[in-house]
Amino acid sequence: MNGSEKFCISLLQNCKNLRQIKQIQAFICKIGLETDPLIAGKLILNCAVLIPDSLDYACRLLFNVRHPDSFMYNALIRGLSESDAPQNSLCTFKEMCRESISPDSFSFAFAIKAAANLRALEAGIQLHCQALVLGFDTHLFVGTTLTSMYGECGCIEYARKVFEEIPEPNVVAWNAMLSACFRCGEVVFAKKVFNRMPTWDLTSWNVMLAGYAKAGELQLAKEVFEKMPIKDDISWSTMISGFVPNGDFEDAFGFFRELRKLGLTPNEVSLTSVLSACAQAGAFEFGRILHGFVEKAGFGWMVSVSNALLDTYAKCGNLSMAKLVFERMPEKTSVISWTTMIAGLAMHGCGMEATQLFNEMENCGIKPDAVTFVSLLYACSHAGLVEQGREYFNKMTTFYGIEPSIEHYGCMVDLYGRAGLLQRAYDFVCQLPFKPCATIWRVLLGACSVHGNVELAEKVKFRLLELDPSDSGDHILLSNLYAISGKWKASAAVRGSLSSLGINKETGWSMIEVDKIMYTFVAGGEQNEITNQAYEKLREIMLRIRIEDGYIAETNHVLYDVEDEEKEEVVSRHSEKLAVAFGMARLSKGSVIRIVKNLRICGDCHTLMKFISKAYSLEIVLFLSLDTEASDHIQDSVSPMLWFSEIQCNTKALDLRGLRLILGTLMLNPIPDLLSPQKLFSSWSSSVILAVRLDVYRFTTFCLDGKLLPFLS
Template identity: 55%
Template structure:
């Protein structure tokens, strides 16, 4: 029997590849030392935990299978390896084998239960987790510190905050990891008050405690409370900075995300994959192209381009900022493996720009490269076909997804098909498609069809769809606004008035339209009809000048058909003039440098009048305007739009 200081074991600890482990294993096998339990255990541990990749784990399983009478350490090592892999169900199979292996003297211990529970949590299998809980109780381990903490985490992942709290309350001893697990459980079960109370009752906190609280509050939308926790944090680590940057980005607080990223750099804190992908996500959502370009330079200099997730975030940011040339360049120059996410991000960007032919070519390249498209890829392809009016091709992709790749269509795929038919004006086909779905139509499905009815002014079908929606989601103000829009276009002002009256009585409010524009790496937000401040004053003054010039030189007359009030045309014109994207473009022109493109991101679908306004401004002021609305990109140049008026 050898000891842990043996030269071969020392060499093993320095191995970083499976090939080098194989060489040492071959030597040990020749000398017969691989039959020693200590050596076999060390080999198994190194392959299962120290070397990444499924091949190393498979090698570990072969070692395990060929060792006669594996002990608990060997079982636990492999159970742990699988619990942290892409196949955690193998971890549960091994645990069950250990539990019923009568030939082995080993029995499950606290480590066995903890690793198996981690696998159940990864699978979000409440059934498996509950069975493990019962067995741990029989073995007297359910309140063990290590097992109990993992039980709390498992119930948290399965959304059972009540069960997590029960386990937590029964544990005789708690450490900071247990408190953090319970804090996570509160957020997972949407118990925000419980999380706040628990956080302030904790007898001790570490950086993870603060990070869980910040991340949970951000995800719940309580930005100010998360900011307060971050500001009062004794020591801000890289995880905290990453969490707060990602949180601000997710809550559309783009300026805050950018400011905290700059602050993080000033403190000298090490930048991480999380912080970079978080701030790139903010660039993507805000359309902040200039800030994104600055980040691109930093990513290249710092060597982060080798990290696939950062490259994916970068090409996605370029796509959503409207620069498909740079997005494709990043994609073509990727040094790491191009994943399905990489391909789908570029395809999605092409779809948003209405470049269906290019999206189809890239999809074909993806298939030829051997990368398997997933459900999100097919959403992007259906979206591309929808915005280009390619009904036949869209139907073909819908069938291919199911018949060739075995991907069962989800509600988002059916929604794309309804949008495909509806956008092309085939409203009856869209309605029949919804009725023939193998699942019950959701409110989102009917809402997609109602939007199509609004685009094409189909009052009769719009009323029918609205009745379906009233059963599913009676308090949605957006549905009533869409139906009001249909009535307004048809001139049915009495019906418009009835809907608006019911909305007032029920205190419903229409979601305000907002637009953002980046100028000199700062993001400015404009809201329809907002009160005038220093920045908006500039926008209003410039907009008045533009309107006057457009009328005098361009013959522009505001398109008022979709204004929801039965009022005089002059008042209607005043209403559409204050739309947020007009204010953003006016502000952009006020501070415009000749030769630069004005880029605006809007949260709602661009209206007919704003669309016509942008076309005329692009010709009269000789400027390119790119607007990303809720549905797609519109690139206005020389008086025309890239969407060819099909949106």
């Protein structure tokens, strides 16, 4: 190697971006070394592996080399295998073979890795056979990659056989086998492999942590974590991220606090995971503290962290802060950022604003993905924008070429169902290009229940019994519908079938954050100091709103044919009532009360929340854990995105279509034709309308100048 070559290689080793690569290449051409195989290989390696966003340039470099060798091809195969399009790595491997350049062990290892990333089992087997013929299958690097590939494809027996044929597996090979076990769900076998390992490195421990966490074996994960001789940021982030999908939010918060107490700096995964826990648990205060840490520690530039913050504020009911985070993002080039903001607007009932943001997203040149359209259709569904939703669904397939998934079809069924177009929703389901799954029918059953269509609900329930007879929610929903319709015998028969089928009804619970601690209340749970305090406060609240505000319990959703007094007692034990009462007893005056629950709120609880909100001037936010679809926002104030919304109108120029249009701009569903405008406004020349929604499907009351008009859909 002469001096010029050494100098060029030194330049390439210190190169940091594509602009510098091009400058160095120009210098190489100037001194006549562009045909040097060593220099050309290093150039391609830098572009393919070391410099981000320069793979296309690496491909052009290889194309311009007259006689490329295996090193150049290997560099490109390696870079492509780790890219967003691993299939191009396999194409490059095939081209290498067609050019009569013999692949070596590295060629096979990189190509097999591409097959693993694609989970392309057939391609992986073909590469395995070719490596076997050429004698590379027992090479340590190839054998390790084959073990990983079979693990990714769910073939644990193949992975085990390949691993056992490696002559002297090192710790990397053992770790590959360990990972394969967990990917294939072989938790017990993974423990045996771990115990057989001659030595463990930090990766071995982290693989065990991640494997147990993903399998839901959190206690075992904790035991492994305690035994670890050394822990790095991956260890901590693995534990924190493992708790969140399993709903153990308090443990996630606890581990994050411990991480900070030890003086360690959380990484990107830790922050996004703990923010996700805040979003799902409704832990607004803890999320706000994390936001301060993010800004102070300089993590605000990370797109994933900003997206997690945005999602946290939206799900905790603070849409204004979510908008602020979105506006202050250093760059909005990620489709995830736009999708998260659209989802947040949809969650708060701001359907029109969500569609406007989608249009802005298109104007900025950001291509929406399948998840974006799920959020957009969801927004249209909750805002009653039926025709717009249908147009977006068609645009998704015809203009963007996105194949609709179950989620998209489910949103369309929900769109029609919420608008009361039940027959249209039923026809849509029957015309799906595949056999409708239980989830699709379940959406329609919910709409039937809300609109009181017993006949169609029975048809839908028959389909559900064929697909998923063990789901308690379907039985309860139909029983509820029968009870509301006064068909007590039919209701009792459905509930009786739960016992005969051995199906248990899911217990309802609600969580509230007080002083950065999450408290959980269970419907009809055991008495203790916390629940006693909640019951005492609830009795005080009930007494006040009954005497001063005329609150009367809604018992029509109680599914037992018993006296009204007994029904009142049943609904008084609901967990969300206890959580709200506890929050009012413990939180400072004026605090926002945020409740997370696992089941939908009943009509009486919703009515009670509205009475409490008005009587005590409180803002109450309720939403389902891991299900943003049922997010409710209750506040006694003037705001188009909240449950209580005031609008000024001139009744002389108002007809029913005008009323629908006004209510549509408030993100509320259009009212049915049961109430004529003449009847509604017979004695009012100019009024303030207070629209009160019982749930996401219908209105229950109009209040004109302080007078209530009953209105049931």
